[in-house]
Amino acid sequence: MATKYINITLKVWRQKDAQSKGQMETYKLDKVSTDSSFLEMLDQLNEQLINERKAPIAFDHDCREGICGSCSLYINGRAHGPDRFITTCQLHMRSFKDGETIYVEPWRSKAFPVIKDLVVDRSAFDRIQQAGGFVSVNTSGRTIDANATPIPKADADRAFEAAACIGCGACVASCKNGSAMLFVGAKVSQYALLPQGRVEAHDRVLNMVRQMDEEGFGNCTNTGACEVECPKGISLENIARMNREYLKASLS
Amino acid sequence: MNLDSKIPQGDIADKWTNHKNHLKLVAPNNRPKIDIIVVGTGLAGASAAASFGEMGYNVKAFCFQDSPRRAHSIAAQGGINAAKNYQNDGDSTYRLFYDTIKGGDYRAREANVHRLAEVSANIIDQCVAQGVPFARDYGGLLDNRSFGGTQVQRTFYAAGQTGQQLLLGAYSALSRQIGLGRVQMFNRHEMLDIVKVDGKARGIIARNLVTGELERHSAHAVIIASGGYGNVYFLSTNAMGSNVTASWKIHKKGALFANPCFVQIHPTCIPVHGTNQSKLTLMSESLRNSGRIWVPKKKEDAEAIRAGKLKPTQIAEEDRDYFLERRYPAFGNLVPRDVASRAAKERCDAGFGIEANDTNEGVYLDFASEIRSKGRQAAFAQGDHNPSEETVLKLGKAWIEEKYGNLFQMYQKITDENPYETPMKIYPAVHYTMGGVWVDYNLESTIPGCFVAGEANFSDHGANRLGASALMQGLADGYFVLPYTVSNYLADEIRTGKISTDLPEFAEAENNVRSQIDRFLGNNGTRSVDYFHKRLGLIMWNKVGMARNEKGLKEAISEIAALKAEFYKDVFVPGSANELNPELEKALRVADFIDLGQLMAQDALQRNESCGGHFREEYQDAEGETLRDDENFKFVAAWEYKGDDISQEVLHKEELKYEFIKIAARNYK
Ligand SMILES: Cc1cc2nc3c(=O)[nH]c(=O)nc-3n(C[C@H](O)[C@H](O)[C@H](O)COP(=O)(O)OP(=O)(O)OC[C@H]3O[C@@H](n4cnc5c(N)ncnc54)[C@H](O)[C@@H]3O)c2cc1C
Ligand code: SF4
Ligand code: FES
Numbered sequence: 001m002a003t004k005y006i007n008i009t010l011k012v013w014r015q016k017d018a019q020s021k022g023q024m025e026t027y028k029l030d031k032v033s034t035d036s037s038f039l040e041m042l043d044q045l046n047e048q049l050i051n052e053r054k055a056p057i058a059f060d061h062d063c064r065e066g067i068c069g070s071c072s073l074y075i076n077g078r079a080h081g082p083d084r085f086i087t088t089c090q091l092h093m094r095s096f097k098d099g100e101t102i103y104v105e106p107w108r109s110k111a112f113p114v115i116k117d118l119v120v121d122r123s124a125f126d127r128i129q130q131a132g133g134f135v136s137v138n139t140s141g142r143t144i145d146a147n148a149t150p151i152p153k154a155d156a157d158r159a160f161e162a163a164a165c166i167g168c169g170a171c172v173a174s175c176k177n178g179s180a181m182l183f184v185g186a187k188v189s190q191y192a193l194l195p196q197g198r199v200e201a202h203d204r205v206l207n208m209v210r211q212m213d214e215e216g217f218g219n220c221t222n223t224g225a226c227e228v229e230c231p232k233g234i235s236l237e238n239i240a241r242m243n244r245e246y247l248k249a250s251l252s
Numbered sequence: 253m254n255l256d257s258k259i260p261q262g263d264i265a266d267k268w269t270n271h272k273n274h275l276k277l278v279a280p281n282n283r284p285k286i287d288i289i290v291v292g293t294g295l296a297g298a299s300a301a302a303s304f305g306e307m308g309y310n311v312k313a314f315c316f317q318d319s320p321r322r323a324h325s326i327a328a329q330g331g332i333n334a335a336k337n338y339q340n341d342g343d344s345t346y347r348l349f350y351d352t353i354k355g356g357d358y359r360a361r362e363a364n365v366h367r368l369a370e371v372s373a374n375i376i377d378q379c380v381a382q383g384v385p386f387a388r389d390y391g392g393l394l395d396n397r398s399f400g401g402t403q404v405q406r407t408f409y410a411a412g413q414t415g416q417q418l419l420l421g422a423y424s425a426l427s428r429q430i431g432l433g434r435v436q437m438f439n440r441h442e443m444l445d446i447v448k449v450d451g452k453a454r455g456i457i458a459r460n461l462v463t464g465e466l467e468r469h470s471a472h473a474v475i476i477a478s479g480g481y482g483n484v485y486f487l488s489t490n491a492m493g494s495n496v497t498a499s500w501k502i503h504k505k506g507a508l509f510a511n512p513c514f515v516q517i518h519p520t521c522i523p524v525h526g527t528n529q530s531k532l533t534l535m536s537e538s539l540r541n542s543g544r545i546w547v548p549k550k551k552e553d554a555e556a557i558r559a560g561k562l563k564p565t566q567i568a569e570e571d572r573d574y575f576l577e578r579r580y581p582a583f584g585n586l587v588p589r590d591v592a593s594r595a596a597k598e599r600c601d602a603g604f605g606i607e608a609n610d611t612n613e614g615v616y617l618d619f620a621s622e623i624r625s626k627g628r629q630a631a632f633a634q635g636d637h638n639p640s641e642e643t644v645l646k647l648g649k650a651w652i653e654e655k656y657g658n659l660f661q662m663y664q665k666i667t668d669e670n671p672y673e674t675p676m677k678i679y680p681a682v683h684y685t686m687g688g689v690w691v692d693y694n695l696e697s698t699i700p701g702c703f704v705a706g707e708a709n710f711s712d713h714g715a716n717r718l719g720a721s722a723l724m725q726g727l728a729d730g731y732f733v734l735p736y737t738v739s740n741y742l743a744d745e746i747r748t749g750k751i752s753t754d755l756p757e758f759a760e761a762e763n764n765v766r767s768q769i770d771r772f773l774g775n776n777g778t779r780s781v782d783y784f785h786k787r788l789g790l791i792m793w794n795k796v797g798m799a800r801n802e803k804g805l806k807e808a809i810s811e812i813a814a815l816k817a818e819f820y821k822d823v824f825v826p827g828s829a830n831e832l833n834p835e836l837e838k839a840l841r842v843a844d845f846i847d848l849g850q851l852m853a854q855d856a857l858q859r860n861e862s863c864g865g866h867f868r869e870e871y872q873d874a875e876g877e878t879l880r881d882d883e884n885f886k887f888v889a890a891w892e893y894k895g896d897d898i899s900q901e902v903l904h905k906e907e908l909k910y911e912f913i914k915i916a917a918r919n920y921k
Contacts, residue, residue, distance in 0.1 A: 003526060017831060035525045037666075043782070044528055050780045050826060050835070058832055060318065062491040064531045066662060067416055068322040090665045115462055116832040123439060126319050130431035134424035135383045139303045139731050141374030143381035147338060150392030160385040160410055163417060167321055196383045 004034040006098040010045065012057055013105040015114050022114065024103075034094040038081065039064060039071060041093055042104075059118040064089040066231065069166030072173070073118055074105040079170035079229040087168060087231045107173035111180070111216045122169050124215035125183060132207035133187045135196050155193050162189040164232045171226035171234070177218030182226040184212050185238035192245050202249040209246055253508070255890060255906045258692040259363040264912040265345075268367040271693070275736050276743035283308035286742050287751070289456055289471040291443045291498050293320030295415075295723060296706025297477030298422035299730025305429030307735060309742075312469055313426070314438045314458055316493055316837075321423045324479050324491040325726060328415020329536035329659065330399060331407035332723040334372040339396050343404040345369045350913060352721060355401045355588050356686070356714020357864035357880060358915050359514070359888075361908065363693055364711045371732040372724055376408055378731060384421040386410050399719030400537050401588035401920075407720045412536050412659040418723055422730070441467070442837065444768075445761045446474060446502045446702065453502075453702035454751050457761045459769075461837065464830040466762050468753035472745040473701045473738055476502060477730070480685040480707035482515065484845045484852065485797070486789025488682035489521060489534040495841040496848050499689050499708050507697035508890040508904060510710035511687035512848065513856035516717050516865045517798050518683035519545075519592035522666055522676075523607045523614040532681040533666055535617070536659055537719045540585045542626075542652065543617040543676070545596070546572045547604040558608045564616055564675050575599055575615075583920040590716045590865050590878075591920055593680035597798050598876060600679070607677055618675035623648035680798060684722060686713040686865060687855075690890040690906075694737035695729060703738055705729035710888065715864025769829050772839045777824040781838040784819045788812065788842070788849055796853045801869040808853040809899065816846045850898040851891060858903060861885045882915055 007030045015022030029045050036044070039061050046056035062070040071088040075081030081091045096102060104118065112120040137143060163186070171182035188205050191197025197204070220239060227236045260271040278286065286309050290301040293315040301313040315323060335348040348369040353360055376394070380386065386408050387395040396405040410417040429435040440461040447455040447470070455470035478498035482488040503509045520535045548554045549571050556562035575595055577584045587595075596615045599605065607614025627648025631639035639647075649672050653660065660671050667677070688710040695703045695711070706726040713721065795808035819842070827833040861881035862871040871879040888906040 033526050033528055036528050037530075040528050040530050043530055047780055047782065050824065053824075053826070055826055056835060058834055062317060062322055062493050063324070063327045064492055065327060065533050066665070067413070068317070068324075068326050068491060070317065070322050085661070086665055090662070092665070092668070094668060119832060122318060126321075126427065126430075126437075126439070129321075129424065129427045132431075134428040135381065136428060137378075137381045137425075139299065139306055139378065139425060139735075141371070141378045141732055143377050146336070146376045146380040146386075147393050149380075151388055152392050153388045153390050156385050156388040156392075159383075160387075160417070163385050163410075163420060164413060166416075167319065190385065191383050194383050194385065196381055 005031045006034060006093065006096065008032055008096060008099070009101040011101060011103045014057070014117055017116055018113055032093050034092070036093045037064065037089055038073070038075070038091040038093065039089050057118060058116045061089060066090040067166060069168040072107050072120060072168060072170070074107060074173060076103050079107070079174040080231055084228070085231055085233055087166070107169055109172045109178040111178060112169060112172065122167070124217070125167050125169065127215060128180070128184060128208055128211045129187065131211035132204040135191065136200060149195050151195060159190050159193040162186045162193070162234065162238050165234050166232055168231060170229045170231060172217065174225045174229035175218065176223065176225065177221060179220045179226070180212050180217040181220040181239045181242065182230060182234055184208050185242035186234045188242040188245055189238040192241060201245060202252065205242065205245040205249050253698065253892060253904055255904050256692060257361065257906055258694060259361070260693065264362060264366045267363050268370055272736050275740035278739050278742050278746060280308055282746045284310060286310065286745060287312065287471040288738070289469055289474045290314070290477060291456065291475065292323065292477035292479060292706070292708070293426065294323035294325035294477060294479055294706060295419055295422055295726030296730045297475070298323070298419065298426045299727050300475055300477060300705060300734050301435050302422060302425035302429050303731055303735045305432070305434035308434070311429070311435040312438065312471065313435055314441045314443055316440065316442045316461060318439050320426060320437065320439070321420060323419060324494050325419045325723070326416050327491060328723055329412045329534060330538040331397065331409035331414045331720040332375065332418060333399070333406050333720040334376045334408060334724065335369055335406060336373050336376060338394060339405045341404045343406050347404065348372060348406065351402050352712070352718055353714070353913050354918060355716055355718035357716050357918055358714065358882065358886070358910065359511070359863055359908065360714030361711055362910060362912055367733070368712050368725055368728050371728045374732060375724060375727045379418060379421050382421040382425060384410065384417050386417070397538055397541055398586065400540060400586050400592065401718040407538070409538065412538070412656055415723060418727065422727070443498050444501065444765045444840065446505055446699070447757050447761045448505055448699065449751070449755055449757045452700045455753065455758060457765050459765070462832050464828070464833065466765055468758045468762060470751035470753050470758070472742055472748060472751065473703065475703045475705060475734065475738065476689065476708050477705045478708050480688070481845070481848060482682045482685050484788065484849050485682040485792045486785050487524065487529060487532050487793070489518060489532050492531060495844070497841050497844045499704070500844040500848055502689065502697060502699060502702055504893050506699045507702060508690035508892055509687070509851065510690035510888050510890045511855065512852040512891070513796070513859060514686035514715050514865050515682060516589055516684040516686060517593045517680045519589055519596055519680050520617060520678045521681035521683070522663065523679040524609060533662065534681070534683060535663060535676060535678055537589065539617060539656060539659065542622040542655070543585065543619050544574055544621060545576050545585055545592070545615055545617055546574045547599045547606060547615050549573045551603050554604045554606055557606045558612060560608065564606070573599070573604070580920045587920045588716060588718060593798060594867060594876070596680055607679065613679045614677045615679065616675040617678045619652060619671065620675070623652055626651040684717055686710065686715060686717055690888065694740065695733055696737065696741065701741060703734060705734060715866055768840065769836065772823065772825045772836060773829060775823055775825065777822040779822050779824060781823060781825065781835055781842050784815065784823060785838070785842045785845065787815060788846055791815070792849055792852070796849070796856055799867050799869050800856050802857065805853050805857040809850055809857070812846060812850040812853065813899070819843070819846060847898050851901060854899065854901065855889055855891065859885055859889065880917070
């Protein structure tokens with residue numbers, strides 16, 4: 001890995017808190033290693049801001065390896081920036097050119113209000129999960145032996161693919177309607193595909209969809225932007241499966 | 253101070269059952285009168301909170317992330333152990349118990365480890381019932397793989413995302429309880445102190461990280477499940493927010509801190525690339541099932557590789573040194589982590605490292621032979637008994653992708669190199685902390701009513717952790733141990749009644765937190781928090797890292813003490829207390845890391861032996877293997893806080909007794 005350094009200009013959304021109005025601010029940052037991740041670049045900018053006694057930029061992050069779903073930046077008009085199947089923390093500065101201007105904004109969606117700068121409130125996702133995204137089993141460990149119910153490998157694999165959703169919200173942020181269908185579809189699918197989740201499948205899908213609507217997410221008009229920007233490659237099939245499940249549950 | 257480990261009497265296999273049969277119970281109608289606080293919603297905390305909610309207690313759970321689903325446990329890659337013996341390769345509760353004790357270099361508690369092995373099978377049943385999509389074979393049954401330090405396949409996994417799936421399982425159980433109103437969840441809240449009333453844990457002070465407000469929460473018992481402290485090194489595989497604050501705050505109020513120097517350095521991480529680096533990324537140890545670790549045999553080759561003049565694929569087979577296979581023929585690339593890490597360091601120190609950074613620290617993890625052999629197998633399975641080179645490579649890569657696809661993708665994103673074509677570069681990095689708050693068999697700390705679970709406690713891993721055992725411990729503690737032991741404690745609390753947060757103890761704790769915050773914000777310093785954290789990290793890595801010696805440790809102790817003074821004098825924390833202020837959050841955490849760092853060095857200095865993750869250069873044999881001293885150091889080092897000056901901490905020893913396993917030298921040859 002030959003390290004290169006680039007100079008960049010950043011246009012960053014600054015907003016003091018939920019109540020304040022925000023605006024874009026411009027910052028110049030020199031000598032950014034192309035081996036740095038995007039978030040390490042922001043650390044570097046914050047260090048510079050702190051040294052200049054200016055307020056550092058707040059952004060959400062934790063694992064920095066693409067799995068916790070915390071990081072949530074809109075970069076140059078795309079959720080998690082250019083490149084597919086990655087989160088912001090996996091984006092590296094080698095994707096940018098020397099002298100480039102980069103726009104950084106928070107997720108923008110009615111259901112995800114801004115808390116500060118680039119940090120938004122995604123607790124609506126938790127509430128959807130609380131409405132039914134689980135199997136009602138007590139935690140005694142005295143269930144049946146794990147191998148007592150064989151599950152076809154293909155089903156288990158598909159359930160796993162749906163379960164791989166990291167709850168980042170990029171699907172909502174990139175949808176022109178602010179729909180949460182990909183996220184909810186992934187959850188519904190995971191359980192719909194496994195025998196353990198079948199028993200309460202009806203209630204699950206009805207409750208999760210009801211909560212989703214209550215949270216103010218928009219409708220799905222099948223534009224597919226969510227699938228394109230989803231870092232985990234969650235497929236639109238899950239939305240279709242959710243719709244089928246919903247229909248089945250509504251009819252019965 | 254009397255360190256009573258409360259290990260039950262009787263045969264090892266009966267201890268837990270007997271103990272459970274004699275623990276006190278709280279009747280269902282009394283449980284709603286009792287409040288429990290759970291700090292942390294990783295595997296340990298989420299499973300505990302969900303279990304207590306389900307039992308009918310009032311639960312308040314806290315995490316600093318915006319959702320419990322994002323706790324650090326989400327990042328665990330490789331798998332979770334359980335003695336199910338589904339593969340019929342001779343596994344049993346005893347063998348899991350034995351491997352864990354041996355892997356921990358005989359510095360873990362027998363009774364705790366046996367209990368862990370016992371309940372491990374239930375964990376898998378529980379998770380499958382919750383809808384955790386573990387990997388399955390074509391017959392629809394659960395698949396297994398093996399991990400470092402064992403010769404059986406007992407590890408259950410979900411591709412390279414096992415922690416994610418297990419945490420989402422626990423999170424879904426927790427979500428159910430939140431939905432039912434039995435658990436109240438406090439996201440974006442950080443516990444900054446514990447409140448003791450009449451010597452018992454009675455509540456916490458938490459800061460709402462969005463509004464900055466300090467809140468008082470009372471309860472009849474407090475459970476700390478706040479994870480490990482690897483970030484004391486600044487660079488580690490831990491999530492950026494992982495910290496020691498909750499554990500350290502209870503330490504300051506009377507909980508002993510055990511074996512702080514036992515830190516696991518994981519052998520297969522992506523090497524450091526540069527000075528702006530914020531964290532290190534683990535490449536799951538499961539890769540060692542398929543990858544072979546090597547460096548060039550000749551120094552010239554290593555130099556040429558570093559200079560970019562040679563590619564690893566150009567080094568002939570006979571010019572490669574598969575150093576683990578050479579040194580440890582029985583376990584080969586599957587030796588335990590501490591052994592593999594030290595062997596890599598030894599080669600790099602000797603000048604054979606392959607990474608082109610300032611330290612040359614890096615070795616190869618090579619999948620070429622596995623791609624070939626699995627490709628051939630797959631071709632044969634399809635009836636092609638004379639496959640072309642192209643077919644073999646294609647099928648082999650597909651096999652690898654199925655098994656490790658997301659890890660390979662992760663590697664490529666970070667390094668910009670394609671590991672299907674060229675070997676991965678890896679090097680050891682700080683990963684897991686075996687030390688933590690001292691707890692007895694009931695997982696209760698030396699503060700009555702304050703229990704500690706998961707990575708935050710010290711009890712099950714000894715001086716080294718075997719792979720796939722931390723996830724197991726987190727869930728075992730939360731689902732299957734605490735529900736019994738905490739209830740036993742609470743049985744005496746049913747008449748206590750609601751605990752008022754107006755008590756003077758709450759006011760005092762809140763004031764202390766407030767004055768610490770004000771002190772930082774009012775400090776007229778010049779340096780950022782990260783500046784100090786990175787300096788601490790360097791001292792720790794260089795002097796309390798993979799190899800330690802008396803001189804270095806003494807230097808570290810005084811350097812950290814000096815750093816502490818400088819930190820309080822010169823740190824600059826921007827912003828105010830009443831807003832989302834990540835710099836303030838970091839300052840409060842780094843303050844605790846500095847104290848802990850010094851204690852780690854002190855602990856390492858007193859332990860005049862090498863064991864597991866603790867390698868003292870003075871204590872090694874002619875071949876560079878660890879020299880344990882069971883005569884003098886077969887104990888848990890439990891430290892008692894004695895005020896601001898960490899050098900005043902007092903050491904208590906819990907003698908470890910091995911009644912059921914014969915203690916022996918650890919040999920993987
Ligand atoms: C990259 C990686 C891979 C791993 N792979 C494996 C593996 O394959 N197998 C295995 O067995 N182990 C693995 N481990 C280890 C394992 O993941 C951890 O040891 C384990 O998940 C710790 O769980 P925990 O519940 O104790 O803590 P954590 O998951 O760290 O959770 C800590 C919780 O405490 C909260 N918290 C912390 N402080 C406070 C505070 N002051 N106030 C409020 N909340 C607080 C956090 O918000 C979080 O919810 C891996 C670790 C890493 C880093
Ligand atoms: S579906 Fe994809 S984009 Fe949406 S929350 Fe899940 S991982 Fe993120
Ligand atoms: S920080 Fe965890 S996914 Fe980006």
